[in-house]
Amino acid sequence: MNRTGKTRAAQGVKKHYNEYKDFLQREVEAHICASFMEMLDMKTLDDESNLCIPSKDVSKESRQKWFMDLCQEYVERYLGYDDVMSIVNQTNALQKKIVGPFICRSCSCEMKFVHHSGRVRHEIKEHKLLADKDLESEIDEFGYYR
Numbered sequence: 001m002n003r004t005g006k007t008r009a010a011q012g013v014k015k016h017y018n019e020y021k022d023f024l025q026r027e028v029e030a031h032i033c034a035s036f037m038e039m040l041d042m043k044t045l046d047d048e049s050n051l052c053i054p055s056k057d058v059s060k061e062s063r064q065k066w067f068m069d070l071c072q073e074y075v076e077r078y079l080g081y082d083d084v085m086s087i088v089n090q091t092n093a094l095q096k097k098i099v100g101p102f103i104c105r106s107c108s109c110e111m112k113f114v115h116h117s118g119r120v121r122h123e124i125k126e127h128k129l130l131a132d133k134d135l136e137s138e139i140d141e142f143g144y145y146r
């Protein structure tokens with residue numbers, strides 16, 4: 001708010017989540033643009049880049065490879081390949097976990113649910129799993145409260 005001079009902007013992330021989300025997305029985009037400009041030796045938006053952009057005469061596959069190589073160079077230079085791959089692997093692992101069906105975790109029940117949240121609701125209501133003292137945490141591996 002101070003940096004952009006928007007002193008009347010929504011205050012408090014808890015009550016204005018969407019405004020903060022929008023602001024942070026714009027800020028991330030600005031950082032990506034600024035770092036890309038730096039990589040291309042551009043000081044202002046009007047500067048010419050030092051890139052040799054393939055023309056339309058070059059095959060589509062070659063232009064795609066050129067662009068992919070450029071993006072890979074960017075990722076390695078500004079984000080770090082290992083850091084990005086770690087996040088990609090974590091995201092893939094989480095994605096695999098959130099695909100149903102979700103089977104009730106009570107020993108005596110085989111109910112299936114489309115959503116994990118429905119399973120948790122069922123487990124609490126039908127099996128009183130919340131009262132189970134063996135649970136290590138209030139939050140399960142999907143980030144939901146048990």
Ligand SMILES: [Zn+2]
Nearest residue numbers: 104106109111
């Ligand atoms: Zn059950």
